[in-house]
Amino acid sequence: MAFSHIVRFTFLLVLSASLVFASEPSPLQDFCVADNTSPVFVNGVACKNPSLVTADDFTFSGLDKPGNTSNQQGFAVNLVTVDQFPGLNTFGVTVERLDFALKGLNSPHSHPRATEVLTVIKGSLYVGFITTENKLFSKVMNKGDVFVFPIGLVHFQYNIGDCEVEAFSVLSSQDPGVVRIANSLFGANPAISDDILSKAFMLDKKTLDYIQSQF
Ligand SMILES: *[C@@H]1O[C@H](CO)[C@@H](O)[C@H](O)[C@H]1NC(C)=O
Secondary structure: OOHHHHHHHHHHHHHHHHHHOOOOOOOOOOOOOEOOOOOOOEOEOOEOOHHHOOHHHHOOOOOOOOOOOOOOOOEEEEEEOOOOOHHHOOOOOEEEEEEEOOOOEEEEEEOOOOOEEEEEEEOOEEEEEEOOOOOEEEEEEOOOOEEEEOOOOEEEEEEOOOOOEEEEEEEOOOOOOOEEHHHHHHOOOOOOOHHHHHHHHOOOHHHHHHHHHOO
């Protein structure tokens, strides 16, 4: 085999391996409980000494308690990432509890590193996500229904029922990240220039200043 063929073959092998592992890398040991105090920068969090690990490292409590939805959006989320739950490190999962007051909204946002699977425990939600071709997939969810929000796509959940909503999600990353569209564009610090935002959203400066002042 000519050298250039070997190079090409190797490149394809590496490419296909990286496609297989397109989400988080598989663990190389039984566990790697996060040492959230470690000064070492790695892809993830450094491991705590395994001989010091206890069952408590694999336990998180408190998701029985509703979040405080007394805010403008009528919404609260308790996202339990590796920061709060060291045992999650390297496993590619996160859990969260979502609470919605009447007409509460989880505003349009995306998770750059995770697909989300949401289950409604109580109440009714109108949920949806928007594809890269701007197609909206939406659905009314009732108790016991499960919905999947594909990785990276903008999505929302809105309480359309006549009672508060309790829901839980699992996400396919130990640190899914949240990009809240309105906050990231209108609440950026330092602010994105008026020229850019007014042109992007076809807004006059006064309206733009008003929107920015809300964030
Ligand atoms: C909920 O949040 C509101 C607004 O910040 C606050 O006034 C209220 O005391 C909080 N309620 C509880 C139970 O923490």
